[in-house]
Amino acid sequence: MSADASPVPAAVSAVPPAAAVRTKVRVPLRFSDGWETTVDVFTFTGLADGKEHLALGIGDYEGVAVPLVRPHSECLTGDVFGSQRCDCGPQLREALERIGERGGYLLYLRQEGRGIGLYAKLDAYALQDDGLDTYEANRALGRGEDERDYTAAAQMLNALGVAAIRLLSDNPDKARQLAQLGTQVAERVPTGVHISDANVRYLRAKVEHTGHTLALPA
Secondary structure (H helix, E strand, O other), X not given: OOOOOEOOOOOOOOOOOOOEEEEEEEEEEEOOOOOEEEEEEEEXXXXXXXXXXXXXXXXXXXXXXXXXXXEEEOOHHHHHOOOOOOOHHHHHHHHHHHHHHHOEEEEEEOOHHHHOOHHHHHHHHHHHHOOOXXXXXXXXXXXXXXXXXXXXXXXXXXXXXXXXXXXXXXXXXXXXXXXXXXXXXXXXEOOOOOOOOOOHHHHHHHHHHHOOOOOOOO
């Protein structure tokens, strides 16, 4: 286990129904900073929530016993438009490169705004402009602080034949849910800290509200 990772006990309490790989297609990727790679993109049938989630196989993903895996929640504003209000875009870019070095999967999960959807997320942004933090804004809209469910992520891993993972995440809820769904989280590996003047309040809220293990400056 690496020095910057913390173990998580693997507790099986519920095995999700089986899903299956639907298609696999090779896709070359190139980012605006010039970094490029080629990934295998998997689609699935039988996912519990019926959404079109993707798994990206990166590097020597078939040649490692315990692959590095990041469940990454879709963020149109950050992933596509480069929004500075969050750290999603930089985390996506970082994860692809780090997974490529070790071999593993990025699970691209269609659960915008911690599961509340794109329009509601933008409504929450407006409330944040009035002084609420990201979690308070979700509650003010009558939604949960974090409505994400990782059942589909566990199903995808099962369909790919992955029983144990090294989890690239600072979010303890991801580790907890995946372990409860029968995926052995052999190791938690922290992401980098992508901080800016525009997202520092957002990152601090993640640490204070949900225990994200981000090493933020004082």
